[in-house]
Amino acid sequence: MDTSKILIVDDNPEIREIIEILLKGEGFETFQAKDGLTALNQLKKQDFDLIILDIMMPGMNGYQTCIEIRKNSNAPILFLSARTKDSDKTLGFSSGGDDYLAKPFSYNELINRTKALLRRYHVYKGKTEILEPSKAISYHGLTIDEQTEQVTKDGVTIDLTNTEYRMLVLLIKHCGQVFSAEHLYESIWEEPYYYGANNTVMVHMRNLRRKIEENPNQPEIIKTVWGKGYRCD
Numbered sequence: 001m002d003t004s005k006i007l008i009v010d011d012n013p014e015i016r017e018i019i020e021i022l023l024k025g026e027g028f029e030t031f032q033a034k035d036g037l038t039a040l041n042q043l044k045k046q047d048f049d050l051i052i053l054d055i056m057m058p059g060m061n062g063y064q065t066c067i068e069i070r071k072n073s074n075a076p077i078l079f080l081s082a083r084t085k086d087s088d089k090t091l092g093f094s095s096g097g098d099d100y101l102a103k104p105f106s107y108n109e110l111i112n113r114t115k116a117l118l119r120r121y122h123v124y125k126g127k128t129e130i131l132e133p134s135k136a137i138s139y140h141g142l143t144i145d146e147q148t149e150q151v152t153k154d155g156v157t158i159d160l161t162n163t164e165y166r167m168l169v170l171l172i173k174h175c176g177q178v179f180s181a182e183h184l185y186e187s188i189w190e191e192p193y194y195y196g197a198n199n200t201v202m203v204h205m206r207n208l209r210r211k212i213e214e215n216p217n218q219p220e221i222i223k224t225v226w227g228k229g230y231r232c233d
């Protein structure tokens with residue numbers, strides 16, 4: 001049984017109950033929040049392994065809530081929304097979300113996305129595998145400790161999400177290799193590439209560059225190979 005803690009944030013009590021029933025059936029421990037403010041208050045009291053977050057809520061919407069969550073937590077965030085335009089998804093990823101599931105969704109879709117996000121997060125946090133002792137990786141002023149998952153630049157800690165961390169390590173460990181958006185997506189998200197995934201990669205890359213580059217508009221660490229993808233030299 002999986003004892004991962006999942007926070008369900010939605011202003012519709014029926015949707016919260018449905019999601020809770022589905023997740024509890026898989027062995028997850030679930031908690032509910034009726035709006036963004038309630039969710040933030042719960043996050044002050046305990047940590048969660050995953051947050052399922054509705055976008056259209058009264059008061060603080062999902063995007064705003066996500067931005068606030070990211071100030072203190074790197075737990076994966078799965079957005080739920082009936083809004084499925086690419087611009088909506090891009091805004092969700094820009095806010096700090098990790099995945100996006102359109103309403104209405106199937107039982108299998110919800111469970112598969114949930115398990116994939118939790119698997120990556122647990123590995124990132126060292127909860128499901130013990131890493132062998134390894135030397136820190138140094139690159140362009142960055143220092144990456146693979147055991148603690150800590151990234152510093154010139155001695156200052158950089159707070160990355162698990163997706164950003166995995167993307168950075170993959171590229172640095174394969175310096176000189178060009179990774180297409182498709183290759184990056186399938187390596188990091190561990191699922192088949194789909195139409196629109198290119199936007200997902202671009203937004204996460206933009207967020208990562210904002211944190212590690214001196215000038216994100218002229219990146220020196222992760223460079224764009226036009227028409228092909230991304231690489232570290």
